[in-house]
Amino acid sequence: MFLGCQFSLYPMTDRFVEVILGAIDRLQNLGDRLRVESDDLSTLLVGAPEVLFPALQECFVQAAGRSSHLVMNVSLSRGCPGEPDDPLCHSAALGGSVEPTAAGRVSAALGRLGPVAPTGIPAAAQIALYPLGRPDYMAAIGDCIAFIKKSGLHSRAKHFCTRMDGDAAEVFQAIETSFLCFGGHDDHVVLTAVISKGSPSPRPAAG
């Protein structure tokens, strides 16, 4: 299993350099549990989801505290057949004998949601799930949308993606669950997400 993401922080401020570096420099503390590589476009994270997702959320929270409008862009990938197995990525979240089945995956995903410590940061996100190599991929996408609608996060249909609104901690939990629960353990699954805080543009009505 190879699991990771490319992500970027976009603080809409003249002080963007210090906001970005102040957030991603803290990732170095996770040195032996997460592979971290930054360039001028994005930062690569490779590791197990239980390490990777808290690190992503912490980066968002750190940067959000120092920029009135901030966007994080993330492309997550797991199981790409072109990537090597990496022990750093081994995780109970994608192992064990219980494979998600189409019939039970929405309720399994809902069952994975638990109480989270709120960050106090209202976030809006839009995500798109791409289960690759499977003719039945549209059913998995439909189930993921059904999960988000039932998650309690305010959501709204958009072309090409699904929107959700909530505390940043709830949003990151829903993104992690969407990424892990819709596709077999060894499937190649991609999820893209844009997570935004503090846009001055009006939020659309629910629908």
Next chain:
Amino acid sequence: MFLGCQFSLYPMTDRFVEVILGAIDRLQNLGDRLRVESDDLSTLLVGAPEVLFPALQECFVQAAGRSSHLVMNVSLSRGCPGEPDDPLCHSAALGGSVEPTAAGRVSAALGRLGPVAPTGIPAAAQIALYPLGRPDYMAAIGDCIAFIKKSGLHSRAKHFCTRMDGDAAEVFQAIETSFLCFGGHDDHVVLTAVISKGSPSPRPAAG
């Protein structure tokens, strides 16, 4: 056929509102040829590629002229089976009797590249192609990477995406060609792209 994208502009400046609105307000001029809908997260464009891609590039150029560091994030989609056919999207680029074949698609894509009027804006981009619903999708991805390597744009392998560097006009042409040429006319194909100008971080060496 339904073809379009969600895109966002991220100008890393305190003046981000005027930079974003100054660029996307110009899209209204394309009213009857392109469907345009903005909210607080992104702008939806629906239309034929020969209208959509010049509009995207124009937005990038307009915003780049007013922000020293700017990023555009784009998620393109065509042929999604959950979307209705839309006459606005009909295009010779995805019609006619000549379907791209696996054997000839790299050279067909290279043959589609022509001289473009340079914008004078150096851009760096990273893209990922997701041909959906096909067990042989990795071959299409591999061919798209081979095309970018042969396109003359400085390129570099990264996990989960492929990088290119060049004048913004060359970069947008390569993105459009990647999106249109790797997958059958009626296939569901997604391409995500991040296009950046003016990052103060050092550019990695070619490789």
